[in-house]
Structure formats: C-alpha cells, structure tokens
Amino acid sequence: MAKLFSYEEKGTWMEDLCGVTKLIFFLAWTITCMLTYDTRVLAIMLATSLILFKLSKTSWEQVGSVFKVILVFMIINILAIFIFAPGQGTKIYGTEHILYSLGGRWVVTQEQLFYELNVVLKYFTIVPAVFMFIITTNPSELAASLNKLGVSYNIGYAMAIALRYIPDVQDDFHKIKNAQEARGIEMSGKAKLMDRIKNVSAIIFPLIFTSMDRIDTVSNAMELRGYGKNKKRTWYMGRKLAKADYAVMIVTLVVMVIALVVTYHDGSRFYNPFI
Amino acid sequence: MEPIIEFKNYSFKYNSQVEPTLRDIDLSVYPGEKILIIGPSGSGKSTLANCINGLVPFSYAGESTGELYIGGKEPKDLGIFGLSKMVGTVLQDTDGQFIGLTVAEDIAFVLENDCMEEEKMHRRVDAIADMVDVKNLLHHAPGALSGGQKQRVSMAGVMIDDVDILLFDEPLANLDPATGKRAIALIDSIQKEQNKTILIIEHRLEDALYKDVDRIVVVGDGRIVADMTPDQLLSCDILMKEGIREPLYVTALKHAGCTISEKDRPAHVETMDFSAYKGQVQEWFASAQTPAKGKNSQVALAVEHLDFSYDAKHPILQDIDFSVNKGEMISIVGKNGAGKTTLSSLICGFLQPDKGRILLDGQDIAPLSIKERGEKIGIVMQNPNQMISKAMIYDEVALGLAVRGVSEDEIKERVYETLKICGLYPFRNWPISALSFGQKKRVTIASILVMNPQIMILDEPTAGQDYRHYTEIMEFLKRVNEEFGTTIIMITHDMHLMLEYTDRAIVIADGQMIADDTPANILTNGQIADRAYLKQTSLYEMAEKCGIPSPSAFVECFINYERTVR
Numbered sequence: 001m002a003k004l005f006s007y008e009e010k011g012t013w014m015e016d017l018c019g020v021t022k023l024i025f026f027l028a029w030t031i032t033c034m035l036t037y038d039t040r041v042l043a044i045m046l047a048t049s050l051i052l053f054k055l056s057k058t059s060w061e062q063v064g065s066v067f068k069v070i071l072v073f074m075i076i077n078i079l080a081i082f083i084f085a086p087g088q089g090t091k092i093y094g095t096e097h098i099l100y101s102l103g104g105r106w107v108v109t110q111e112q113l114f115y116e117l118n119v120v121l122k123y124f125t126i127v128p129a130v131f132m133f134i135i136t137t138n139p140s141e142l143a144a145s146l147n148k149l150g151v152s153y154n155i156g157y158a159m160a161i162a163l164r165y166i167p168d169v170q171d172d173f174h175k176i177k178n179a180q181e182a183r184g185i186e187m188s189g190k191a192k193l194m195d196r197i198k199n200v201s202a203i204i205f206p207l208i209f210t211s212m213d214r215i216d217t218v219s220n221a222m223e224l225r226g227y228g229k230n231k232k233r234t235w236y237m238g239r240k241l242a243k244a245d246y247a248v249m250i251v252t253l254v255v256m257v258i259a260l261v262v263t264y265h266d267g268s269r270f271y272n273p274f275i
Numbered sequence: 276m277e278p279i280i281e282f283k284n285y286s287f288k289y290n291s292q293v294e295p296t297l298r299d300i301d302l303s304v305y306p307g308e309k310i311l312i313i314g315p316s317g318s319g320k321s322t323l324a325n326c327i328n329g330l331v332p333f334s335y336a337g338e339s340t341g342e343l344y345i346g347g348k349e350p351k352d353l354g355i356f357g358l359s360k361m362v363g364t365v366l367q368d369t370d371g372q373f374i375g376l377t378v379a380e381d382i383a384f385v386l387e388n389d390c391m392e393e394e395k396m397h398r399r400v401d402a403i404a405d406m407v408d409v410k411n412l413l414h415h416a417p418g419a420l421s422g423g424q425k426q427r428v429s430m431a432g433v434m435i436d437d438v439d440i441l442l443f444d445e446p447l448a449n450l451d452p453a454t455g456k457r458a459i460a461l462i463d464s465i466q467k468e469q470n471k472t473i474l475i476i477e478h479r480l481e482d483a484l485y486k487d488v489d490r491i492v493v494v495g496d497g498r499i500v501a502d503m504t505p506d507q508l509l510s511c512d513i514l515m516k517e518g519i520r521e522p523l524y525v526t527a528l529k530h531a532g533c534t535i536s537e538k539d540r541p542a543h544v545e546t547m548d549f550s551a552y553k554g555q556v557q558e559w560f561a562s563a564q565t566p567a568k569g570k571n572s573q574v575a576l577a578v579e580h581l582d583f584s585y586d587a588k589h590p591i592l593q594d595i596d597f598s599v600n601k602g603e604m605i606s607i608v609g610k611n612g613a614g615k616t617t618l619s620s621l622i623c624g625f626l627q628p629d630k631g632r633i634l635l636d637g638q639d640i641a642p643l644s645i646k647e648r649g650e651k652i653g654i655v656m657q658n659p660n661q662m663i664s665k666a667m668i669y670d671e672v673a674l675g676l677a678v679r680g681v682s683e684d685e686i687k688e689r690v691y692e693t694l695k696i697c698g699l700y701p702f703r704n705w706p707i708s709a710l711s712f713g714q715k716k717r718v719t720i721a722s723i724l725v726m727n728p729q730i731m732i733l734d735e736p737t738a739g740q741d742y743r744h745y746t747e748i749m750e751f752l753k754r755v756n757e758e759f760g761t762t763i764i765m766i767t768h769d770m771h772l773m774l775e776y777t778d779r780a781i782v783i784a785d786g787q788m789i790a791d792d793t794p795a796n797i798l799t800n801g802q803i804a805d806r807a808y809l810k811q812t813s814l815y816e817m818a819e820k821c822g823i824p825s826p827s828a829f830v831e832c833f834i835n836y837e838r839t840v841r
Contacts, residue, residue, distance in 0.1 A: 009414075140376050164376050168418060176661050178625040182649035183662075183675040183722070202664040202674070209660045217371030224328055224364050225374070225432065226388040229356045234390050236375075236383035236400070 007138055007163065010057045013244070014132065019142030020149060021245040026133040028256045033125045036263040038271040039114075042121040045259070053128040056136050063131045074123045078116045082106070089115035095274045111274060118270075139163040144235030153233050161218070169211060176206045277347060278303035279440060279472050280327060285341035287326060292337075296322045298497045300341070306439070309466050309473040311483055311505075314494035315518045315741040316713075323494060324442055324476050326350070329358035346439065359385075363433030367445040367739075369425040373417035378409060378428050381417055385436045403435045407461065422611040423454035427461065434465070440472045441465070447479050448739055451610040451768040453808035459485045478741045480514070481522035481813065484542055493517055505542035510535040520742040520771070524817040527833050528552055530840075531559035544813040549820040556821040563832040574637070575601040575762045576622070576652075576730055581631035583614075583621060591617050592786045595631070599730070604756045604763045606773040606794070609783035610808030615766045618783070619732050624648045635729075650679075653723035657735040659715040668694070668710075668718055669703050675726045693725040696758075697751065713744040717751070724755060730762045731755075737769055749776050750841070770798060770809060775834060782807045795830035 009015065014022070033045060081088065089111030090096045097110035143156030180202045181187055187199060222228075263269050282302040288295040296319045304310055314320040325331040326343060333355040343350060346361050353361075366372040375381030379400055386396045404410040407427040412420060417428055426446065433441065443462065447455040463486035466473045477483040484505055491508050493501035495517045501508060508514065514521045521529075524544045528535055533555050535541050539548040549556075577598040584590040592614045599605055607615050620626045622633055624645040632639050640648055656662055665671040669690060676686045694700040697717050702710070707718060716736070723731060736752065737745045753776060756763050767773060773780050774794045782790035782797060784807040790797055797803055798812040814833055818826035 138376070140380055160376065161374065164374075167416075168370075172661065175656065178620070178623070178645065179654060179656050179662050180664065181645040182623055182625075182652075182654050183726070184646055184649055184678045185674075186646060186678075199678075205664040206661050209663070210658065213660060214371055217366065217368050218374060220330060220334060221366055221372035222374055222384075223334060223355055224330065224359055224366075225385045225436075226356050226359050227374075227384070229388050230390055232390055233387050234393060234396065236380045236387055236393070236396055238393050 007135060008062065009138075010136075012055060012057055012136065014052075014056050014136040015138070016242075016244065017248060018145050018239050018241050018245045019137050020145035021241070021248050022133055022137050023142070023145070024249055025252045026129055028252045029129045030126055032256045032259050033122055033129075035269060036259060037118050037269045038259075038263040039118055039121070039273075040271055041259045041262055042118060042125060045125045046121055049125050049128045053132060056132045058131055058135045062135055067127065067131075070123070070127055074120065077123075078119055081116060081119065082112065086112060088112060092270050093272050093274045097274070114273070138237060140235070140237040141239055144238040147233075147235065148238070154228075157227075165211075165214065168214070169207070172207055172210050173203065176203050176210075180206075276305050278344075279306045279346055280304040281342075281344045282326075283342040285326075285339065285343050287322060287331060287337055287339045289322075289335060289337040296337075296497055297326070300499055302492065302499060302502065304472060304474070306472055307466075307470050308489045309463075309487070310475070311480075311488045311491045312474060312476045312494060313478055313480055313483075313491060313519055315478065315743055317711075318494045318517075319497040320476050320494040321444065324364075324444055324474065327358075327440070327474070328362045328364045328442055329353070329355035359438075360436065361438055362440045362442055363436060363438035364442045365426070365429050365433055365444065365446060367448050369422070369429050369449060370418065372429055373425075376416060377414050378417055378420070379404070379413040381428060382413075382431045382435055384432060389436075399435060403431045407431045407434075421454075422450050423457060426450065426454075426458050430461070430465075438471075440474065443473070443475045443477075445477055445739075446475065447477055447482050449611075451808045452482065452770055452810035453805075454611065455479075455482050456485050456810060459483060462486075478519060480519060482810075484522065487542070493519070506537045506540050509541040510537040518741070518743040522813060523771075523833070524813045526837075527814060527817060528556065530833070530836050531556045544816045544820075547820075549817065553821045556817075557823065560823055560829055560832055563836060573601045574598045575603070575635070576764075577632075577634040577637075578618075578622070579632045579634065581618075581621060581633070582629045583617060583626065584629060590786055592621070592783075595783070595788050597781050597788065597791050599762055599764060601729075601762055602756065602760045603779065604753070604765075604777050605779045605781065606765045606767050606777040607781045607783060608767060608770075608773055608797075608807065608809065611768065613783045613807070614786045615783055616734060619654065619734060619764075619766055622648075622732065623652060623654050649728075650726065651728055652730045652732065653726060653728035655716075655719050655723050655731065655733045655736065657738055659712070659719045662719045662722070663707055663715060666706055666708070668699060668705055668707055671707060671718055672722045672725050675722060679726075689725055693721050696755070697721040697724070713740055713748065716740075716748065720748075720752075724759075724761075727759075728761065730764065732764045732766070734766045735769075736765055736767070737772055745772075746841075752776070768809075770794075770812065774798060774812065774830070775837060782809075784808070793827075793831070795827045795834065799827040799830060 036042060086106045089109055092115060093111045095111060099108045099110060101107045139160040143160040146156045147153045177187060185199045185202050282300040285297065285300040286295050287297040312320050312323065322331060325335065327345060329350055331337060332339065345353065345358060350358060373381050374384050382403060383396050383400050386399060404413055407430055409424060409427050409431060412424060417425060420428065446458050450458060462473060465471060475483055488505060490502060491505055492499055493513055500517060501513045509525055525535065525541060533552040539551060541547050578595055581592060581595040582590065583592040595618060607618065609615055617626065621628050624643065632641065635651060663671055665674060672690045672693060673686050676689060691700065694703050697720065699717060699721060707715060710718065737748055740748060749772065752763060755761050765772065765777065777794060780792065780794045780797055781788060782803060789806055790803050798809065799815045801811055804811045812830060814830050815826045818829040823829045
C-alpha cells in the first residue's frame with residue numbers, strides 16, 4: 001500500500017543518486033525558478049520537470065492529496081494577485097491591451113493574464129521537483145550525506161527518525177479515529193464545523209499520548225545502543241559520490257547558469273512578448 | 276570465578292518517588308549463567324534490570340545505597356555508554372525500539388555510533404543477520420515484519436556489539452505462544468553457542484521455562500524473595516504468595532492434593548516424573564464433576580462467509596463463518612497477523628468486507644455507519660492510550676453519552692453506576708494520568724460499558740498484565756457478562772485466557788477459520804494448535820503421563836475446578 005508522501009523504493013536511477021546530489025539539484029532548481037520570470041525558460045524547465053517526474057515513477061496516490069492542497073493555494077494566490085494588483089502586468093510589460101473591464105480598477109489585460117500565467121508556470125515547475133526529492137530520497141541516506149557535508153548528525157538523524165515514524169503515526173491516527181467514531185464522535189461531514197473542530201481533540205490527545213510513549217521508548221533504545229557517544233558517527237547507508245552524481249551536479253549548475261543568463265541578458269527578469 | 280554482576284546490599288529510590296523501589300538487594304550472577312527474573316508488576320524487577328543496563332540512574336535519576344558492580348566496575352564509572360559495551364538490552368516493546376528505517380540500518384545502529392567504517396559494518400551486519408536468520412529481510416522496514424521476526428532483529432541489534440550480558444525485558448509479551456517458544460529456543464542456543472550471560476525478565480513462567488535456566492530470581496515488593504533452581508522453586512509455594520502464575524500442570528497437581536517434590540524435576544512437564552502423583556491425579560479426576568451448562572441459543576451476532584482483502588492477490592480473510600449467541604463469552608485466537616484484528620474491524624465497520632454478511636440480531640448491518648454500529652457493538656482497543664482523550668476519569672467515561680446528547684442527570688447516574696461496577700468509583704475525580712496501566716484499561720472498558728452495548732469486543736484485554744491484574748480484569752469482565760448479559764468477544768493469543776474464561780474459541784490461521792470448538796478441545800489438538808501457532812497445553816502432556824484416557828476431559832475438569840475455587 002502506497003503511503004502518502006513518503007520514500008518508496010522503486011529502483012529508478014534517481015534513487016541511486018546521492019541524497020546530497022538531489023538536494024543540490026532541488027535547491028538550484030528552486031532558486032532558478034524563483035528568480036526567473038522568463039516564460040521561455042520556465043516552459044523548458046516545466047517540460048524537463050514533467051519528464052523527470054515521469055522517470056521517477058512517482059504514483060498519484062503518493063502525492064495526489066498534497067497536490068490538490070497546493071492547487072487550492074495556487075488558485076487563491078493568483079486570485080489575490082488580481083484583486084490586490086490588477087495593474088501589475090501593465091507595470092511590468094509597459095503596455096496595456098484591455099480585454100474587458102470588471103469595474104473600478106479591476107481591468108483584465110493581456111499583460112496581467114500573461115504575468116499570472118508565469119506565476120502558474122512557476123508552481124508547476126517547482127512542485128514536481130519537491131515531490132521527486134521527497135519520494136526518491138532515502139531519508140537515512142540523506143541524513144548520512146548531510147552529515148558528510150558538515151551538518152551535525154543530530155539534525156540529520158532527527159529528520160530521518162521523523163520520517164521513520166510517519167507511517168506509525170498514520171496507523172495510530174486511523175486506529176484512534178475509528179475507535180472514537182465507534183464511541184459516537186462524528187468525524188465526517190455530517191457534524192457541524194464547530195463540533196468537528198471540537199471532536200478533533202478526541203483524536204489529537206490520544207495521538208499525542210501514544211506518540212509520547214513512542215518517544216520515551218525510542219530515546220531509551222537509542223541511548224542503550226550508544227547514540228550520542230561520539231562527536232562523529234558513520235552511516236550504514238552512507239554513499240560516496242559517484243560519477244553520475246558529479247555529472248548531475250555539473251549539468252544542474254550549467255543549466256542554472258544558462259537559465260539565469262538567458263533571463264537576465266536584457267537587464268530584466270521578464271520576457272516581454274508585447275513589444 | 277568472579278561474578279559478572281554483583282549487587283551488595285543495594286537499594287534504589289527514584290527521585291520522583293517517596294519509597295525506595297529496590298531494597299537490600301544481594302545478587303551475584305556469574306559469567307555464562309542463564310537467569311530468569313520474575314515478579315508481579317510494580318515489584319521492581321524492571322528497575323533491577325534498568326540498574327544493570329544503566330537506564331537507572333542515567334535516564335531515570337534517583338539515589339542508591341550499597342554496592343553494584345558490572346564486570347567488576349561501578350556503573351557510575353562506566354556511564355551508560357560504557358555499560359552498553361557490556362550489556363545488551365532487548366526492550367519489551369519491539370515495535371518501539373526500532374530506530375532504523377530498514378532492518379539492516381537498525382542492526383547496524385550500534386556500529387554507526389562507534390564510527391565503524393562502512394565496509395566492515397556491512398560485513399558484520401550480514402554475519403549477524405545470518406546468525407538470527409533475518410538475512411533475507413535486511414532491506415525491509417522493521418514495522419512490516421511479523422512479531423517473531425521483529426524480535427530476532429532486535430536481538431541482532433544488541434548482539435552485534437559483542438556484549439557479554441544479554442538482558443531481555445519480557446521477550447514473550449507480544450508474541451503468540453508458538454513464536455514465543457521459538458524465541459526462548461533462540462535465546463537458549465545463543466547462550467550455549469556464544470557463552471553469553473543471559474538475564475530474562477518475564478512473568479509468563481511456564482513459557483519462559485520451555486528451555487532450562489540455571490536459577491530463578493523472584494522479586495517481590497522491591498526485595499529478592501527467592502533465588503533458587505526451577506525445581507526448588509516449583510516445589511515450594513513462593514510463587515502463589517507472590518501472585519505469579521505457576522505452570523498449569525503444577526497448579527493441577529496441587530488441586531489434586533499432591534505435594535510436589537524437587538527430586539521429580541518439576542521444571543518441565545516433558546521431563547517431570549509423574550509416577551508418584553499418578554494415583555492422586557486419577558482419583559481427583561474421577562471425583563470431579565462437570566456441571567451442565569445452560570445454553571442460550573438466541574444468536575446475537577452472525578458472520579456469514581466473510582471475505583476481505585486489501586488487494587485481490589493477497590486475501591486477508593477467506594470465508595469466515597460463525598455465530599455468537601447472546602450472553603456468550605468467546606475468544607478469537609490465532610497467531611500474530613492471522614487476521615483477528617481485521618475481523619473485528621470488519622464487525623465494527625472500520626473496513627468493508629468484499630463478500631459475505633454480518634448480522635446483528637438477524638439484521639444485516641452493512642448499511643450502518645461506524646457510529647451507528649458503535650451503539651450496539653463496543654470495541655475496546657489493546658492500548659488504552661489510544662482511546663483516552665479526556666484528562667479526568669469522569670469526563671472520559673461520560674464522553675460517549677455526552678456526544679449522544681443524553682441529559683446531564685442521566686449521564687451522572689449511568690457514569691457513577693458504571694464506575695462502581697468497574698471498581699473505579701473512589702477515583703472518579705482523579706486525573707487519568709495518575710492511574711496505572713491496568714486501571715487505565717478499566718477506564719476504557721468503563722467508557723464503552725456505560726453505553727450499554729449488546730456486544731463488547733476486546734482486543735488483547737490482558738496484554739502486558741501480570742497474574743493479579745489479569746485475574747482482576749477477567750473476573751470483572753466475567754461479572755459484566757453475567758450481570759448485564761453482555762456478549763463478550765475477546766481477541767487474544769493468551770491461552771490461559773481462552774482456556775479459563777471462554778466457553779468457545781474461534782481459531783483463525785492464515786486468514787481461514789480452522790476451528791470453532793471448546794478451548795479444551797482446541798488446546799489438546801496438536802494439529803490445530805500447530806497451525807494456529809498456539810501451544811498444546813501442558814495439561815495434555817500431564818494427562819497422558821498420568822494415564823488419563825481423555826486429555827480434553829481432564830482439561831475441562833481442571834477449568835471447572837479453577838472456576839469454583841476462584
């Protein structure tokens with residue numbers, strides 16, 4: 001059963017890359033995407049992003065519901081841009097091609113639509129990269145690589161162990177929810193919103209208590225097995241950077257540089273089709 | 276020879292407590308010994324173990340007096356990490372102690388912390404995994420393993436450090452009887468092959484004695500009350516006094532009026548010499564009467580040809596078909612992961628069956644929601660912490676009624692009444708956090724009982740309870756069953772429970788129902804016991820050795836006797 005939003009072994013070449021490589025790719029990709037508003041660059045990045053996503057064999061069950069949430073935020077985002085700054089497009093591109101007016105300052109222009117299209121493109125470029133990073137990276141291996149880059153192993157391990165417990169906590173959640181529903185606490189849409197909020201506490205408290213139990217046991221177990229004894233530690237899942245890692249890093253950086261050069265060569269980070 | 280563990284007039288008091296938990300402990304353990312430490316909950320046996328592995332005083336602070344030496348050194352000089360080089364601990368909660376995302380990482384955890392190079396580490400992990408037979412599981416997530424596999428992985432995780440002392444904290448608590456037997460055998464072979472010192476903390480004496488131990492240390496109320504060989508211990512009455520369950524054949528012999536002698540080697544039923552007791556046992560059996568049971572034939576719950584699977588390739592349950600009569604108390608048994616909990620989830624509506632029907636009072640309950648079913652069928656989960664959502668006992672028990680809009684006066688009346696039945700009335704204004712595990716369990720039972728369900732399903736009602744608490748909970752359930760006529764279904768792998776408290780057991784193995792019979796018949800049928808990972812009761816062997824022709828009648832006779840004396 002595919003667990004929501006957690007690492008799953010699928011045997012793709014992406015999994016064989018080091019966690020650090022993927023982290024660098026992820027950061028470079030996101031930064032580039034944040035900086036550029038060049039539609040051509042974004043379009044190419046989007047296409048690449050979708051191809052890579054396909055190659056990562058990520059299944060819809062793993063990311064679907066998270067994607068829907070992001071989609072809602074995106075829609076709120078672009079509506080808000082239009083409501084609060086309907087003239088942003090005109091300001092950026094310097095021209096004004098009016099499509100029709102909604103009254104007052106809310107005038108729909110080609111420029112505004114084009115600007116917001118760019119915002120949507122950014123979303124669609126970054127989101128698959130985030131998904132891929134999470135789904136194809138073995139948390140222990142990432143912790144190991146981070147530690148090798150000089151990040152304290154406590155941080156890496158905290159992250160890995162949090163991910164290790166996601167499925168357990170999900171299980172607990174379902175068990176508790178079922179038991180409380182059987183006691184008559186309505187969790188579905190049938191209850192009123194205020195009641196539902198109140199009823200959530202019937203799940204949250206037991207969930208916190210069971211999680212505290214877990215923390216107590218696991219911290220004892222870790223201590224009994226020598227965690228925190230030395231300033232350093234080695235990693236079973238540690239992996240040395242291979243040729244493929246260097247190749248990916250180089251390609252990533254080259255692409256980033258090219259993308260930024262293309263974006264900034266005329267002094268503006270916007271591509272202007274209107275002049 | 277120098278002892279490897281030595282307590283001299285040792286006492287310990289937790290900072291959070293007023294009274295010392297351990298008093299005047301004198302105990303020496305020699306290298307290569309295998310020692311069983313038993314005692315009821317709260318006797319201090321876990322604290323004793325924690326003194327050895329260093330959790331006391333390094334994680335749980337407190338004051339100690341007297342002397343303690345591990346490997347000739349004092350714990351405070353070694354520190355918890357120094358101790359971890361000598362003492363490997365397998366915790367009770369196998370699920371909770373997994374740290375790594377995969378089996379291999381979990382086994383390697385100690386080595387990682389010791390900064391061992393990767394290649395060497397991989398070789399060591401492979402070797403140790405081979406030894407406990409988990410090599411093909413190295414890349415699995417620990418959570419996805421069966422109970423027995425989990426235990427082997429946690430053993431590998433502590434043994435990889437080449438420690439001298441292995442400490443097992445209730446290794447049998449979460450295992451079905453057959454898997455538990457195998458765990459004890461594995462511990463035994465490790466001790467023999469590697470000459471480790473082994474300490475096992477358990478309260479399931481009969482199961483723990485499946486293989487020989489050198490000595491048994493009985494802890495009671497913070498003191499060591501006995502330190503003797505199994506044969507000596509079983510031929511005196513210390514166990515009874517301390518509230519520890521004796522092996523069933525020993526209890527049966529005592530019921531028959533026999534005085535057990537150490538020289539007949541009572542430690543194992545297989546090797547015990549019954550010749551001196553044969554006559555008395557036969558006489559007792561002949562004089563015992565089996566009362567006729569009045570049966571209520573009205574069906575409360577009927578499960579008809581139920582199928583369930585998460586995906587078509589792996590059926591979880593197939594063609595489960597049985598019925599439960601009104602006022603019955605039955606058990607559903609089988610090995611870990613056989614599908615018992617899935618079955619209860621289907622009955623409560625947490626899951627939907629692929630095929631088949633569930634009838635309550637002759638009505639198909641498929642259209643009813645979880646909440647609607649909950650009004651008639653109450654479910655009590657294994658871990659009370661998964662149910663308790665209020666800070667105060669009264670509020671917790673009242674919750675189910677409050678959300679159903681029952682008037683406050685009526686709530687008060689019903690809650691108080693239920694609390695009285697459950698023996699919780701004096702605590703009604705207490706915070707739940709002040710209760711023990713067993714009391715919390717009773718709170719969760721009360722919170723279901725207050726809604727007056729026709730049927731109550733309890734998942735492992737006695738898991739992790741010692742004999743006294745076990746008896747308390749079960750006697751209480753029996754009273755609920757008798758006084759309210761509540762039909763009770765218990766999911767369990769505790770064979771004592773099914774034998775002593777239920778009239779009928781449904782046995783599930785690998786998703787199929789393989790038996791629906793009296794517990795006495797099931798536990799004397801080797802074939803069924805094997806398939807369901809149960810264990811044939813020692814009474815069977817005893818009956819055979821005493822020349823009793825019908826072992827299952829003998830088991831019945833024993834149960835009836837137990838019920839009358841309790």
